[in-house]
Amino acid sequence: MYTITIDREACDGIFACLVRDDRFAESADGLAAIEVDDEHAIAATFDDDRRESAEQAAAACPLDAITVEDAETDAPPQTLEPTEAGR
Numbered sequence: 451m452y453t454i455t456i457d458r459e460a461c462d463g464i465f466a467c468l469v470r471d472d473r474f475a476e477s478a479d480g481l482a483a484i485e486v487d488d489e490h491a492i493a494a495t496f497d498d499d500r501r502e503s504a505e506q507a508a509a510a511c512p513l514d515a516i517t518v519e520d521a522e523t524d525a526p527p528q529t530l531e532p533t534e535a536g537r
C-alpha cells in the first residue's frame with residue numbers, strides 16, 4: 451500500500467507526470483491532481499501494482515512535487531476543495 455501526494459505549492463503545471471501515470475490529471479486550476487473515483491485529490495492511497503508508474507511520474511516531475519511513500523493505513527483521499535477544483 452502506498453500514498454501519492456502532490457505538493458501543489460511546488461507544482462507548476464508542466465504535466466510530465468500525466469504521460470507516466472494516467473491517474474494524474476489536470477485540474478481546473480491548471481495544476482496536477484490525482485484522479486480517484488472521478489474526484490480530484492492531492493493525496494490518495496492505493497493498494498495495487500501501479501506503484502512503479504507513480505514513482506516514474508514522481509521521478510519525471512522537474513519540480514519534485516510528487517511524493518510516493520509507503521502507507522500503513524488506507525486513508526481516504528484528500529480531495530480538492532470545490533473552489534480549488536473549479537467546480
Ligand code: SF4
Nearest residue numbers: 461462464465467511
Ligand atoms: S510533473 Fe510535477 S510540476 Fe508537472 S504537473 Fe506533474 S506534479 Fe506538477
